[in-house]
Amino acid sequence: AQKITQTQPGMFVQEKEAVTLDCTYDTSDPSYGLFWYKQPSSGEMIFLIYQGSYDQQNATEGRYSLNFQKARKSANLVISASQLGDSAMYFCLISNFGNEKLTFGTGTRLTIIP
Amino acid sequence: EAGVAQSPRYKIIEKRQSVAFWCNPISGHATLYWYQQILGQGPKLLIQFQNNGVVDDSQLPKDRFSAERLKGVDSTLKIQPAKLEDSAVYLCASSLAFGQGAGYNEQFFGPGTRLTVL
Numbered sequence: 001a002q003k004i005t006q007t008q009p010g011m012f013v014q015e016k017e018a019v020t021l022d023c024t025y026d027t028s029d030p031s032y033g034l035f036w037y038k039q040p041s042s043g044e045m046i047f048l049i050y051q052g053s054y055d056q057q058n059a060t061e062g063r064y065s066l067n068f069q070k071a072r073k074s075a076n077l078v079i080s081a082s083q084l085g086d087s088a089m090y091f092c093l094i095s096n097f098g099n100e101k102l103t104f105g106t107g108t109r110l111t112i113i114p
Numbered sequence: 115e116a117g118v119a120q121s122p123r124y125k126i127i128e129k130r131q132s133v134a135f136w137c138n139p140i141s142g143h144a145t146l147y148w149y150q151q152i153l154g155q156g157p158k159l160l161i162q163f164q165n166n167g168v169v170d171d172s173q174l175p176k177d178r179f180s181a182e183r184l185k186g187v188d189s190t191l192k193i194q195p196a197k198l199e200d201s202a203v204y205l206c207a208s209s210l211a212f213g214q215g216a217g218y219n220e221q222f223f224g225p226g227t228r229l230t231v232l
Binding site (some may be wrong): 033035038043044045048050091095101102103104105106107 | 147149155156157159160162170203205207219220221222223225226228
């Protein structure tokens, strides 16, 4: 069985500040991938960043970076220089390579304050 | 490149009625997913296809939900009969199969179908 936990149901951050969204996971599969998706109020799911369990370096994509601590089973998303358009729900997702099982977390609602 | 298409975008039905949703994935994507997202929650995987075979349907309520992907391309999700608790957004997503491309299965999502059961 696998599990994703996002402990922050909601966060308020001042514009231009950095923000860290927490994600911890539990899986018995040695090979897995971790994803972050953004869901604005319009409802579409937007892929942000991916980290493979065997990747040596933390993933980065523009203003997004992933703080991957494998021993702690955490994959926190860091957004630098937040913008008003970053206000949305953010979901962490784990995908086990062995059985291709997918599990989403419960999400964090991020609100950027001008 | 065209994205994942879903129809209808909105549907309102009464309980005990039937409803069907359609999804057309991105061309060439072997894997297709149906998710149920209840308001305020994360998406829950209902069923995952690879081509026209089922990979995972462990969370599909099979007494009322059914899904098919006959030719390994587009897919239909049906609810019969609907219950009040089926009110949700139904998301379809597609990805390349493992080993087919990037080495990881980034999912591309459609706009969803918002179902309201009265």
